[in-house]
Amino acid sequence: MPLLNSFVSLVTYRRLNQIEYFKNNPEIVQTDMFRYLLQTSASTLWGKKYDYSKLILQGLKAFQDNVPISSYEDIRNQIERIQNGEKNVLWPTDIKFFAKSSGTTDDKSKFIPVSSESLENCHYRGGRDVLAIYNNLNPFNQLLKGKALVIGGSQQINKYDNEIFYGDLSAVLMSNLPLWVQLLRVPDMSIALLTEWEEKIEKMALSTINENVTNISGVPSWTLVLINRILEITGKKYINEVWPNLELFIHGGVSFEPYRNQYKQIISNPEMRYMETYNASEGFFALQDDLSSPDMLLMLDLGIFYEFIPVNEFGKPNAKAYPVWEVETGVNYALIISTNGGLWRYAIGDTVEFTSLKPYKIKITGRTKHFINAFGEELIIDNANIAIIKACQATGATVREFTAAPVYMQNNSGGKHQWLIEFDTHPDNLEKFTTVLDDILKQNNSDYEGKRHKNIALKAPEVIVAKPELFYTWLKNKGKLGGQHKIPRLANNRVYMDELISLNNTM
Numbered sequence: 001m002p003l004l005n006s007f008v009s010l011v012t013y014r015r016l017n018q019i020e021y022f023k024n025n026p027e028i029v030q031t032d033m034f035r036y037l038l039q040t041s042a043s044t045l046w047g048k049k050y051d052y053s054k055l056i057l058q059g060l061k062a063f064q065d066n067v068p069i070s071s072y073e074d075i076r077n078q079i080e081r082i083q084n085g086e087k088n089v090l091w092p093t094d095i096k097f098f099a100k101s102s103g104t105t106d107d108k109s110k111f112i113p114v115s116s117e118s119l120e121n122c123h124y125r126g127g128r129d130v131l132a133i134y135n136n137l138n139p140f141n142q143l144l145k146g147k148a149l150v151i152g153g154s155q156q157i158n159k160y161d162n163e164i165f166y167g168d169l170s171a172v173l174m175s176n177l178p179l180w181v182q183l184l185r186v187p188d189m190s191i192a193l194l195t196e197w198e199e200k201i202e203k204m205a206l207s208t209i210n211e212n213v214t215n216i217s218g219v220p221s222w223t224l225v226l227i228n229r230i231l232e233i234t235g236k237k238y239i240n241e242v243w244p245n246l247e248l249f250i251h252g253g254v255s256f257e258p259y260r261n262q263y264k265q266i267i268s269n270p271e272m273r274y275m276e277t278y279n280a281s282e283g284f285f286a287l288q289d290d291l292s293s294p295d296m297l298l299m300l301d302l303g304i305f306y307e308f309i310p311v312n313e314f315g316k317p318n319a320k321a322y323p324v325w326e327v328e329t330g331v332n333y334a335l336i337i338s339t340n341g342g343l344w345r346y347a348i349g350d351t352v353e354f355t356s357l358k359p360y361k362i363k364i365t366g367r368t369k370h371f372i373n374a375f376g377e378e379l380i381i382d383n384a385n386i387a388i389i390k391a392c393q394a395t396g397a398t399v400r401e402f403t404a405a406p407v408y409m410q411n412n413s414g415g416k417h418q419w420l421i422e423f424d425t426h427p428d429n430l431e432k433f434t435t436v437l438d439d440i441l442k443q444n445n446s447d448y449e450g451k452r453h454k455n456i457a458l459k460a461p462e463v464i465v466a467k468p469e470l471f472y473t474w475l476k477n478k479g480k481l482g483g484q485h486k487i488p489r490l491a492n493n494r495v496y497m498d499e500l501i502s503l504n505n506t507m
Helices: 002-024 026-041 045-049 052-058 060-066 072-083 116-137 169-175 197-208 220-234 257-266 381-395 430-444 446-455 470-477 495-506
Strands: 095-101 110-115 147-150 165-167 213-218 248-251 273-280 283-287 296-298 304-310 332-339 346-357 360-367 398-407 416-425 462-465
Touching (some): 026 052, 026 060, 026 304, 026 332, 045 052, 052 060, 072 095, 072 110, 095 169, 110 116, 110 169, 116 169, 116 273, 213 220, 220 248, 360 381, 381 398, 381 430, 398 470, 398 495, 416 495, 430 446, 430 462, 470 495
Parallel strands (some): 213 248
Antiparallel strands (some): 095 110, 283 296, 304 332, 332 346, 398 416
């Protein structure tokens, strides 16, 4: 163990210097990344189609003028060609793994190519960066004296053929970890990659109760399911009674803020630390490098070239995309990436806002498809999360899950927003909760405030109390338990809401 600690300290020191370099030289680092990606892929079918050899010389403007913004549907044919064994399509090195991702509760799956370069120089390097930065923030931490509990997805590695495999990102990552990392994590791979989620939770709980868990990695919602099951089994009130050396929860996938109070109720250790990461199937993008501030440092040297399109321009012909050195704070951007896995000007579907330019720090504000704009109110997930938190604080409530959708105008009556909320602790006054929710949305969104003026276009929101386990049951019925499956916080239609209300009425 002392040898391992010395190795980690050396790696931390070297990496922190590299991180400091890209903080101070963002345009140089990202320009070099742009050239590397195009040079490496110039001989691929995609690179030849768009004449990357010429675009390298002509620069970023030519690249943006000639290479279109892509969605998954736009490159589906190229990905299927790779899955069928064709080489040198989007990226020159062999693609052996695909990260299967739905991104939402939709039934359609995406298969994101994972090259050896994106696996090692993006995902794994990002994971090592988490450790490096945490070691720097807390040099006397005890992480390596115990085990890391990794709560991954529920999709095992599957074969297309004898050479090409797919699974959700956590399965791909865990299946390729070096032996020394495997020895520091729990549970056993046979449990970690179980497909049946309820069986998996039970086996994870039983197999980790007696382990010395010092850190947890997972999505906040599903991690809560596991922790609550362990507390049921042990009869303990706090999880640190089970794992006394637990000191860090590395989380991502959904906003942590709606869950923060729930974690405080089950972790009594005042020194417990929470660290957010932004690691998607498409790449490792950002991490929290200051645990006192919720925004995340954008990682500029992990094999990804970034562009940003203002959300109000996204989808329009000739919408201007900005490199990182041209962005502004306070603007909601759609995230566009070109990667060392062969994604080119790919619209990942997430929206971000820069909170700092020196260095570049972001917060995730939502999804390009998950918002409510039925009446011109431009409501995004970030608005919703803030309003839920403030309403909980004002009424003593805690929220387990929620979703919201519009109720459209009928018979000359104004429309409204309908919120379906599953409470762990009910508000002392539901009417007050609703009023605070509405007021905070007005404070943080001028478009919403304008539409709410005198109830002309938008009436006061309606809050419906969900029955216990509603969202869990809904996901279970869809076969979407665990892993990367998330509750859609906002929708601009009523598909999810009508399904959920119907189920709520029958439970």
